[in-house]
Amino acid sequence: MSIELPVLVFDGVCVLCSRSVQFVLRHNSTQQFHFATTQSETGRRLMLAHGFDPNRPASVLLIENDAVFLESSAAIRVLRSFGGGWKILAALIWTVPRPLRDALYRAIAKRRYRWFGKRESCYLPTPENRSRFLD
DSSP states (O other): OOOOSOEEEEOTTBHHHHHHHHHHHHHOTTOOOEEEETTSHHHHHHHHHTTOOTTSOOSEEEEETTEEEEHHHHHHHHHHHHOHHHHHHHHHHHTSOHHHHHHHHHHHHHTHHHHHOBOSSOOOOOTTTGGGBOO
């Protein structure tokens, strides 16, 4: 499945993941990102197309021009897109060795339901942002 626009595939029932998407919606003024939950048909197809098991989703997957970014690399790419101080923060985080960044990311992702909670149903976007979500 080829896709041109940057898509963040996220766990729609994870409270931390949903809040992160809301953060991206507020701070990404260019509105370049689109979103799909791992529970949606599009999210499942994207995960399968890029070799990921939709039944064991990563907390976030960034697909950009058919390149896939995971864990801290995905988060850094998103932060960098905000510009300003966020771009500087992304550059600082990038200096941390990737194995260390990803280990911290995985530790948080592994405990995300316990620490932040889990919803019974997927996050629903506001009407203003609905067009940025893929079904």
